[in-house]
Amino acid sequence: MSGEPAMPRKLLFVVNVDWFFVSHRLAIATAAIAAGYEVHLAATFTDKRDEIEAHGIIAHPLAIRRGGANPWSELQNLMRVFGLVRSLSPDVLHLVTIKPIIMGGLSARLLATRAVVMSVSGLGFVFSSNARFAAAVRPLVLWLYRACFNREKLRVIFQNRTDQDTICAATGLPIRKCVLIRGSGVDLDRFAPAPRAASKPIVVLAARLLKDKGIAEFVEAAKALRSRGVEARMCLVGEPDPESRASIEPAQLGSWRAEGAVELWGHRQDMPAVLQQASIAVLPSYYGEGVPKVLLEAAACGCAVVTTDMPGCRDAITPGKTGLVVAPRDAEGLANAIERLLAEPALCNSMGRAGRTLAQAEFGIGSVVATHLQIYAELLGPP
DSSP, rough: OSSSSOOOEEEEEEEEHHHHHHHHHHHHHHHHHTTEEEEEEEOSSSOOOOHHHHHOOOEEEOOOOOOOOOOHHHHHHHHHHHHHHHHHOEEEEEEHHHHHHHHHHHHHHHHTTEEEEEEEEOHHHHHHSHHHHHHHHHHHHHHOOOOOOOOSEEEEEEHHHHHHHHHHHHHHOOGGGEEEEOOBOOOTSSOOOOOOOSSSOEEEEEEEGGGGGHHHHHHHHHHHHHHHHHEEEEEEEOOOOOTTTTTTTHHHHHHHHHHOOOOEEEEEEEEEEEHHHOOOOEEOSSSSOOHHHHHHHHTTOOOEEEESSSTTGGGGBBBBEEEEEETOHHHHHHHHHHHHHHHHHHHHHHHHHHHHHHHHOOOOHHHHHHHHHHHHHHHOOOO
């Protein structure tokens, strides 16, 4: 009957793991609920399920191993995703990172799902690594991407222009189906500058402790600075990721702790407080980043940034104005850049202020959320 209320539109996110969804997509999901969507999340759940469900999001457990490559396990996950998409029949299917894009994209193609959004949050290990495994699976991933991209009501979100150009050239994805959104957004009220203690300056690298995040280069830079007599606390914030082939071994962390050039702060829930203490935020990554969220959060807190001249990393700053870029895998160059900022407090403070201005202008979570809701609405058309 015409007088009956319209059924809410269904939005299904498929994401590798719940903690990534909370940190990078939760604000979009809650805004979609406020806009009248019924929101579902399919993911591997760790300890975030209660928090997610408290927002009114309907949870569907998966068992995706981010670093796994067992064909039988991947087929089982594909069938789970296919079954979920078939049973829910979402109006919008939002897929985030490689495995969900492939599993959900193939399912959507077979089931003629109404609208699909794919978020390429960096090209990751498969495209950035020279390891044999990465080189072996790269052609298969590109072939599967081509199959998943072959639909009309599709938008593929990239975080930096280099990734967009790379994937479009390799797969034939039309530029009209692409959207460029620089990063996942920052809560500018939570991540804001605060007075820093007038003590030894703090230099922070906050990341998963993976080799290709430049962790070893940071430690070598810390040793070099100590040998030069430079006064600073060099702090690693994060923990290893056992599902990654590039994870730092616990024994290596123990060795670094004993050497004393860096402080190991472990995983922290209070990242605004961590970054508000720091004068400089460092990410010497050569991983396939999108736009690293921690660099946007650091800028919002007024930290000067030192990062690598790599896609995604260099997109997070205005080089020479909000931070410095160095070559990847260059511990000496990294040490020199950090030493320069420590030796020139006025420059460091100026870059921190400019970083906050940049974050306010381009990286606020509100604009990121609004753009996503606009994408959904454009794909679906009028109710």
